[in-house]
Amino acid sequence: xxxxxxxxxxxxxxxxxxxxxxxxxxxxxxxxxxxxxxxxxxxxxxxxxxxxxxxxxxxxxxxxxxxxxxxxxxxxxxxxxxxxxxxxxxxxxxxxxxxxxxxxxxxxxxxxxxxxxxxxxxxxxxxxxxxxxxxxxxxxxxxxxxxxxxxxxxxxxxxxxxxxxxxxxxxxxxxxxxxxxxxxxxxxxxxxxxxxxxxxxxxxxxxxxxxxxxxxxxxxxxxxxxxxxxxxxxxxxxxxxxxxxxxxxxxx
Amino acid sequence: xxxxxxxxxxxxxxxxxxxxxxxxxxxxxxxxxxxxxxxxxxxxxxxxxxxxxxxxxxxxxxxxxxxxxxxxxxxxxxxxxxxxxxxxxxxxxxxxxxxxxxxxxxxxxxxxxxxxxxxxxxxxxxxxxxxxxxxxxxxxxxxxxxxxxxxxxxxxxxxxxxxxxxxxxxxxxxxxxxxxxxxxxxxxxxxxxxxxxxxxxxxxxxxxxxxxxxxxxxxxxxxxxxxxxxxxxxxxxxxxxxxxxxx
Numbered sequence: 001x002x003x004x005x006x007x008x009x010x011x012x013x014x015x016x017x018x019x020x021x022x023x024x025x026x027x028x029x030x031x032x033x034x035x036x037x038x039x040x041x042x043x044x045x046x047x048x049x050x051x052x053x054x055x056x057x058x059x060x061x062x063x064x065x066x067x068x069x070x071x072x073x074x075x076x077x078x079x080x081x082x083x084x085x086x087x088x089x090x091x092x093x094x095x096x097x098x099x100x101x102x103x104x105x106x107x108x109x110x111x112x113x114x115x116x117x118x119x120x121x122x123x124x125x126x127x128x129x130x131x132x133x134x135x136x137x138x139x140x141x142x143x144x145x146x147x148x149x150x151x152x153x154x155x156x157x158x159x160x161x162x163x164x165x166x167x168x169x170x171x172x173x174x175x176x177x178x179x180x181x182x183x184x185x186x187x188x189x190x191x192x193x194x195x196x197x198x199x200x201x202x203x204x205x206x207x208x209x210x211x212x213x214x215x216x217x218x219x220x221x222x223x224x225x226x227x228x229x230x231x232x233x234x235x236x237x238x239x240x241x242x243x244x245x246x247x248x249x250x251x252x
Numbered sequence: 253x254x255x256x257x258x259x260x261x262x263x264x265x266x267x268x269x270x271x272x273x274x275x276x277x278x279x280x281x282x283x284x285x286x287x288x289x290x291x292x293x294x295x296x297x298x299x300x301x302x303x304x305x306x307x308x309x310x311x312x313x314x315x316x317x318x319x320x321x322x323x324x325x326x327x328x329x330x331x332x333x334x335x336x337x338x339x340x341x342x343x344x345x346x347x348x349x350x351x352x353x354x355x356x357x358x359x360x361x362x363x364x365x366x367x368x369x370x371x372x373x374x375x376x377x378x379x380x381x382x383x384x385x386x387x388x389x390x391x392x393x394x395x396x397x398x399x400x401x402x403x404x405x406x407x408x409x410x411x412x413x414x415x416x417x418x419x420x421x422x423x424x425x426x427x428x429x430x431x432x433x434x435x436x437x438x439x440x441x442x443x444x445x446x447x448x449x450x451x452x453x454x455x456x457x458x459x460x461x462x463x464x465x466x467x468x469x470x471x472x473x474x475x476x477x478x479x480x481x482x483x484x485x486x487x488x489x490x491x492x493x494x495x496x497x498x499x
Contacts, residue, residue, distance in 0.1 A: 050371055080375055089372075091364075105276055106377070
């Protein structure tokens with residue numbers, strides 16, 4: 001479980017997050033949604049520790065992360081996997097080297113053990129035969145798969161995904177979404193996904209938090225969204241005329 | 253003025269992170285070898301080409317300007333050697349490397365910053381400053397003095413070639429000048445200077461790249477800042493080191 005209590009964050013006097021309290025459950029795919037510039041990426045980066053909140057506390061299970069020192073935080077960070085929007089693979093390393101890096105740095109496994117673990121993770125994300133390719137030689141979907149493999153290689157307890165579907169076609173997006181959901185259930189991870197892809201919301205949104213202008217505006221599941229009368233949420237989720245008609249049909 | 257002190261403070265903080273205890277020294281060994289090839293070995297060609305031409309030009313200039321029956325010809329070889337050892341092969345080569353290697357480091361690390369690769373390392377619990385910058389610093393501090401030695405040797409060979417190819421002097425006189433009043437300490441001084449300059453080029457350029465933010469334009473600006481700042485600091489330390497080591 002990851003919990004944020006009264007989180008506020010400003011940049012150069014501009015408030016981006018305003019008193020947000022939220023709880024994300026273990027074994028579920030938790031989604032943060034919102035318009036571009038609503039503060040969802042800042043919320044995700046604050047939860048993961050890349051930004052320090054101006055106010056509020058963040059809990060990883062029972063541990064208050066915001067009150068930890070550098071060394072204790074480092075220990076928790078080894079339990080965190082993160083998938084960045086662009087993949088954030090190291091350009092000068094091959095697929096195998098990218099996935100193996102956390103094992104090289106934080107385990108005392110032999111080369112054979114590390115290689116076996118890397119192969120397992122690459123198979124798990126259904127990426128084989130690309131071991132010695134560099135990120136520049138991979139497609140967008142392959143980059144995301146490598147990023148997922150690297151994120152899970154150390155068996156994380158917490159998985160953060162920043163717009164994992166950006167730049168992908170709808171079919172590949174669904175594959176990546178399902179992969180993240182499967183991994184979440186299989187390893188009982190607390191997964192938080194930051195997205196504005198409505199396909200993802202409807203596909204894997206077990207718990208959804210809608211951020212609007214730096215505030216937590218709404219929370220619920222993908223089924224609740226269909227029945228919600230929250231105007232801002234409906235304007236965001238059912239933005240097109242076709243989506244509005246679809247919702248009216250469902251409500252009827 | 254306040255901004256300069258702020259930048260120096262941030263630079264010192266970054267160096268504190270860079271020189272903190274590494275997670276796995278074995279990993280760093282491999283990365284140092286990689287950086288030696290990328291930053292040092294790949295600079296041999298440029299250093300050699302520039303050194304051979306500068307050595308030849310210095311010899312020609314000396315021959316033209318020391319045209320006098322009262323000045324022995326071997327002094328041309330002596331002057332070429334001293335110029336190469338004392339200034340060119342350390343300071344000028346360092347300035348050239350600041351352009352080549354410095355901009356490379358700043359743009360590489362800057363790109364890693366804006367594409368969130370550094371954030372990814374931090375999330376993994378890796379000390380990104382140490383992991384990315386320390387191998388580059390160690391590699392250049394160890395390798396660049398070898399480039400200085402190479403530059404001295406090739407520069408003096410360039411002088412010999414021009415002396416042999418033209419009628420400005422007898423090559424034997426040039427060789428005599430090369431060994432005239434030779435002091436080993438001059439070489440040591442040159443190597444010490446280059447080791448310090450290597451540290452400056454790498455750390456200042458890495459600093460500029462590490463704190464780049466925004467888009468590719470910012471990476472370009474960081475790269476330019478790296479070359480300018482490294483060059484200025486090199487000139488400042490050239491003065492300080494010369495005062496400390498030669499007087």
